[in-house]
Amino acid sequence: MLFVDYTDCCVRGVTEAQHNRSNITVCAFLAQLDVRKLLQGRVFSQSTDSALDEELQDVTFHTAASQQRSGDDVTSELPQLSVMEGLWCVAAGVFQVWMFVVVFLIMLPAMFGVSLGVTGVYIQVLVKILEWATIRIQRGQKEQPGVPVPLPAGIIERAAGSMEEEMGQLQSPRSLEGGHFALSDAFYFYKKGMESIVDDQVIQRFSSEELASWNLLTRTNQNFRYISLRLTVIWGLGVFVRYCILLPLRMTLAIIGLSWLVVGTTLVGCLPDSSVKDWLSELVHLTCYRICARGLSATIHYHNRENKPQKGGICVANHTTPIDMVILANDGCYAMVGQVHGGLLGVLQRSMVRSCPHVWFERSEMKDRHAVTSRLRAHVAAKTKLPILIFPEGTCINNTSVMMFKKGSFEIGGTVHPVAIKYDPRFGDAFWNSSKYNTVSYLLRTMTSWAVVVNVWYLPPMTLQQDGEDAAQFADRVKSAIARRGGLLDLAWDGGLKRAKVKDSLKEEQQRMYSSIIVGQRAVEGWSEDTEQQ
């Protein structure tokens, strides 16, 4: 690279951007300089290779204007205007190339749902590089025993027995009618308590998953360990590619996609209600979401598309990130459910609602569960409306497990279409840790990750069974189906534990279980009836 010591630092930018072995194209203003003087006297080049200097003298200069290059005729004064002109024509050229790429290679295919296969190749190349990097790191780890290896199974191995089994083992002569207390009973609780301090199932779900392999994304100095020069170079290259090439491209696409959504839906909203309007609105929505998905380099694999949610149904899915909506909406149109926001999001919401009915709630309405349920019920009952999209967990979980589904969504009635979403963690961390990152920094992180590779499984529709199943049990059944399909762990814990405390009733349940072991089930039930009567 050339670092040109010249008062006008725009020259540096131009020569750096446009240096090329066979010819250098610079604009008019450079021809007015004594370039040879510059190259011989005041150039500091990185390499001390004398061959490089010779090559520079062979360089040809073209001028954008009609002025010919003159080797030794120099005018020492530069009009400032031509500097700006030069800059402008460079910028215009870059912009033209940019827009060409964006419009023809990305936007038009997105409108017609056609893929050019570029992302597929990109993903394959990435996988090869990541595998190579992982092998190098594993080799490096063998040589340096200090590097901690994350154990996928956890730190400890837990005993799987129930409370009764464990207590029974603690003290062998326990009568069947009702045992009695032994000092060692407490050991069971101590051990369980210590185990949960060392490794529990819940807290780890609220922060990003630890990867067994490196995905060239470790960002801070703390996480980055020096293993070898080659890896460091690749990592640095990765940072450059992600921030300087991918990020601007993706931001352009995101802006185009969102503005197209606003404009398009407003235009469609002007039409009278008809099937043409519905079809157009679907086209607009799909196009916009596809552009946004390209804006994230998202590769989405849809499975079992015959089970796609139909009109008048409810679509439920596990929640990992706000991008879930974009992922799902790439393949079909949904009626979104959410709170009315102000600002940019509010503009989006208002324009979307013009072309097809979404369900936006005011903040005050959200508190009244009955109002919410009745409005959703009305939407579902009108069989011509799009299926609603709900995330019953209520909060973002880190895509290793599915946490408790809130039963409110399952009381609406109608057919429930479960969908399982699983992100591939090798390419980027899609999880939104809302306590650590706000929206803007989260979007920045996602746009500077390599890609978003996601598998979406459509499950067969489920309905509430009439044999006395209540909404909570139905919710659990749907949750288990989603967890099984997506390869996620099925947890009964509430996602709300991210911020709220555990309910006391769970502790009381533990106490009841223990009491029935030491005094017998009937004695406990009799006692609680007595206390209730009092």
Next chain:
Amino acid sequence: MGSRASTLLREEEIEEIKKETGFSHSQITRLYSRFTSLDKGENGTLSREDFQRIPELAINPLGDRIINAFFPEGEDQVNFRGFMRTLAHFRPIEDNEKNKNPTASEPLNSRTNKLLFAFHLYDLDRDDKISRDELLQVLRMMVGVNISDEQLGSIADRTIQEADTNGDNSISFNEFIKVLEKVDVEQKMSIRFLH
């Protein structure tokens, strides 16, 4: 390479903890990751609230007693050394066979030390005796509201009667050990750590 920081622990500290507690190098670094993930305030120490945030511990009837065991007299914060020292009581005994050092003092996870740890969880006022009241307190924590006072009282009395050999109506540490002779303390008070 995970995405969590685990490089803030110096090698000398790891060696010291290894000598004191008997955990292996990789176990210590893994437990340090866990410590930092619990440390919301990121100040290198854990408070009682940090422990109570663990849902499985919050629903444990004896959760508060266990949390107390981490905090020495009158202190509100526990650092990583203290954390490891308390956890060391729950290391399996058979792991000691590997680093047998005859000149070292009794390891933290010997049978006697495990029993002493459990004894202190009962004996809140540290007078080396489990009185009837202390026993009742623990019992009440374990059963909640499901058993009447009289029944609980009779359970406590019966337990003390069986254990007490010197007639002072409370359980001393030696009497405690005697009662739990047949219990497989090694298995019941040990956590299987993966290497």
